[in-house]
Amino acid sequence: MDSSDFxxxxxxxxxxxxxARIMQKKMLSDFGFRHIEIAMKAETAMELLKTQSFxxxxxxxxxxxxxxxxxxxxxxxxxxxxxxxxxxxxVTAETSIEMVMGAIEFQPxxxxxxxxxxxxxxxxxxxxxxxxxxxxxxxxxxxxxDYDKAMEEAKQVMEQHPSLEGKCQRVIGDCLIExxxxxxxxxxxxxxxxxxxxxxALFGEAKACFYMGMLDKSxxxxxxxxxxxxxxxxxxxxxAKIKTxxxxxxxxxxxxxxxxxxxxxxxxxxxxxxxxxxxxGDYLTAESAFRRAVFLARHSCYNTSDVYLRHxxxxxxxxxxxxxxxxxxxxxxxxxxxxxxxxxxxxxxxAKTYSYQLELALLEKDLITAKGFLKLWQQEAESGEAxxxxxxxxxxxxxxxxxxxEENGH
Amino acid sequence: MKKMDISTILASAIHESKNQxxxxxxxxxxxxxxxxxxxxxxxxxxxxEESLKKLNDEWVEYLYLYKLASDGYQLHVDTFSIDxxxxxxxxxxxxxxxxxxxKLTYACPENLMGVFxxxxxxxxxxxxxxxALRFARSTIEINASIEDGYLIIGIDDDGHGFDNSEEEDLxxxxxxxxxxxxxxxxxxxxxxxxxxxxxxxxxxxxxxxxLAIYLPQ
Numbered sequence: 001m002d003s004s005d006f007x008x009x010x011x012x013x014x015x016x017x018x019x020a021r022i023m024q025k026k027m028l029s030d031f032g033f034r035h036i037e038i039a040m041k042a043e044t045a046m047e048l049l050k051t052q053s054f055x056x057x058x059x060x061x062x063x064x065x066x067x068x069x070x071x072x073x074x075x076x077x078x079x080x081x082x083x084x085x086x087x088x089x090x091v092t093a094e095t096s097i098e099m100v101m102g103a104i105e106f107q108p109x110x111x112x113x114x115x116x117x118x119x120x121x122x123x124x125x126x127x128x129x130x131x132x133x134x135x136x137x138x139x140x141x142x143x144x145x146d147y148d149k150a151m152e153e154a155k156q157v158m159e160q161h162p163s164l165e166g167k168c169q170r171v172i173g174d175c176l177i178e179x180x181x182x183x184x185x186x187x188x189x190x191x192x193x194x195x196x197x198x199x200x201a202l203f204g205e206a207k208a209c210f211y212m213g214m215l216d217k218s219x220x221x222x223x224x225x226x227x228x229x230x231x232x233x234x235x236x237x238x239x240a241k242i243k244t245x246x247x248x249x250x251x252x253x254x255x256x257x258x259x260x261x262x263x264x265x266x267x268x269x270x271x272x273x274x275x276x277x278x279x280x281g282d283y284l285t286a287e288s289a290f291r292r293a294v295f296l297a298r299h300s301c302y303n304t305s306d307v308y309l310r311h312x313x314x315x316x317x318x319x320x321x322x323x324x325x326x327x328x329x330x331x332x333x334x335x336x337x338x339x340x341x342x343x344x345x346x347x348x349x350x351a352k353t354y355s356y357q358l359e360l361a362l363l364e365k366d367l368i369t370a371k372g373f374l375k376l377w378q379q380e381a382e383s384g385e386a387x388x389x390x391x392x393x394x395x396x397x398x399x400x401x402x403x404x405x406e407e408n409g410h
Numbered sequence: 411m412k413k414m415d416i417s418t419i420l421a422s423a424i425h426e427s428k429n430q431x432x433x434x435x436x437x438x439x440x441x442x443x444x445x446x447x448x449x450x451x452x453x454x455x456x457x458x459e460e461s462l463k464k465l466n467d468e469w470v471e472y473l474y475l476y477k478l479a480s481d482g483y484q485l486h487v488d489t490f491s492i493d494x495x496x497x498x499x500x501x502x503x504x505x506x507x508x509x510x511x512x513k514l515t516y517a518c519p520e521n522l523m524g525v526f527x528x529x530x531x532x533x534x535x536x537x538x539x540x541x542a543l544r545f546a547r548s549t550i551e552i553n554a555s556i557e558d559g560y561l562i563i564g565i566d567d568d569g570h571g572f573d574n575s576e577e578e579d580l581x582x583x584x585x586x587x588x589x590x591x592x593x594x595x596x597x598x599x600x601x602x603x604x605x606x607x608x609x610x611x612x613x614x615x616x617x618x619x620x621l622a623i624y625l626p627q
Contacts, residue, residue, distance in 0.1 A: 019433075019436060020436065023436055023439070023440070093429070094425065094428065094470060094473055095425060097529070098484050101484070102484060102486075113529075114432050115432035115435045115436060115466065117435075117439065119501075120502065123498075123501060162491075162521060162523060163489070163490070163491040163494070163523060165489065166489045196487075196601065197601075198487075198488075231484065
């Protein structure tokens with residue numbers, strides 16, 4: 001591949017170490033890249049990925065204190081922030097490569113281990129771009145969620161390039177799952193496993209079984225995957241889903257807690273744990289899960305008001321049974337401030353926030369504050385800034401005010 | 411003080427050292443770029459660079475060896491085009507061969523596909539080629555074929571062959587680590603009840619030594 005092929009492509013380089021960053025940037029410009037953006041950490045990279053599109057992403061696995069390269073990859077792939085047609089090359093050390101290879105669900109297109117020379121990087125990148133080029137029509141169809149087309153294209157690529165058979169088979173299997181043709185998907189994955197124990201095929205089987213409602217079978221396969229591969233942490237999420245489907249909520253909860261001990265920075269898992277804990281009324285765990293989620297959400301593509309609102313809601317739930325400790329009250333206010341800062345343009349969020357503040361004031365028997373919030377809320381509802389309280393809410397508040405007023409009168 | 415596992419300590423010490431070698435390589439690359447290509451110092455820099463690269467590859471080998479021996483290595487097999495894999499190996503090792511005025515080539519049938527752990531086999535081929543570099547007179551060839559359900563990757567040279575000094579060297583003076591590592595790597599590959607193994611032979615083509623790695627498919 002000559003340099004003109006690189007010249008038209010836009011690259012994002014994510015590396016926290018200054019020396020390596022300067023070196024890699026120089027390498028990329030020597031290859032002919034003319035558009036190179038730089039991020040020193042995952043959070044900055046996320047902001048860039050939200051606002052711009054890139055053809056090539058070169059990311060270090062180790063990115064200092066924040067998210068690591070694999071978490072970044074999982075987040076942007078999961079949320080379709082980068083198209084399937086883009087090329088993601090992960091730079092790893094010998095110790096971190098297992099984390100990358102073990103993540104069966106979301107893998108980079110390729111990896112390169114440090115240290116590497118300019119020539120080695122150029123070769124690796126050229127080969128990857130060539131591979132992505134061969135798969136371009138498949139990936140474009142996937143980006144357009146045209147699964148029939150993706151399968152058709154994958155079959156063609158497979159015939160022309162036998163070395164891409166595994167990748168194409170996996171795409172076809174995953175498309176069948178997307179199209180809810182679980183039996184065909186299961187047959188495809190099982191057929192591959194007859195030949196060779198490929199982790200992605202076993203993963204495919206396990207997913208197909210899950211969607212077909214064969215939960216015990218699915219669980220066995222996920223357990224096998226975890227046994228074969230101790231870095232496959234997302235198997236825990238699937239096990240938790242299975243346990244939830246079986247209504248074994250406490251088991252699901254302990255599985256998620258175990259997984260979070262291994263990778264506490266996983267935002268979606270924290271949210272999942274929070275929701276599950278709400279279901280079983282374990283508001284203490286819900287609060288700590290959503291507190292961490294709020295902390296992680298800011299620089300993620302899941303930075304929605306829901307996470308923040310759920311956190312303060314969990315504190316209200318705690319206040320319903322026992323008076324809040326000062327630390328909890330402090331957490332409430334911290335998250336409240338963040339909602340004010342980031343989401344107060346949303347009228348629904350405003351309404352929900354007032355309802356929680358009002359509720360807390362009522363629980364603390366602080367009627368003056370409660371009434372103050374209701375007044376403010378209603379004023380803003382009139383001006384259209386906030387969604388108006390529902391009749392049900394109003395009845396509840398007036399009853400609370402009325403009763404308490406009478407009590408005070410005695 | 412709690413007694414610690416010495417092999418774990420050594421493994422992490424090796425890892426630290428490996429990282430330092432990486433930093434040195436980066437700095438050397440910067441130095442190399444700062445002087446003109448015609449400069450006579452370039453030759454010396456290349457020698458240092460090759461030595462550091464070899465040192466890095468050796469540390470990697472020792473780390474894998476430690477992991478394999480302590481059952482901590484997570485095997486990740488995938489399907490590869492052998493032509494591409496061997497091309498990669500020659501590309502990575504060619505400068506080391508050239509520095510010794512040796513020819514390094516590869517040969518395999520077109521469209522040959524194989525299933526194996528790429529990282530391990532990269533380290534094994536590297537180890538075998540570094541060893542052959544010390545004995546070959548002029549040529550080293552990496553080759554591959556599939557026979558009886560095994561992918562065979564061979565490293566052939568035109569040196570004296572295993573029956574003389576080479577075998578001893580691989581086993582004895584290098585404390586046998588290279589061969590032991592290759593053996594563990596081969597046997598970690600298991601498919602349909604068969605495990606991989608090594609064969610030390612006489613090279614039918616180059617008449618020197620041949621190390622053949624058998625990987626079940």
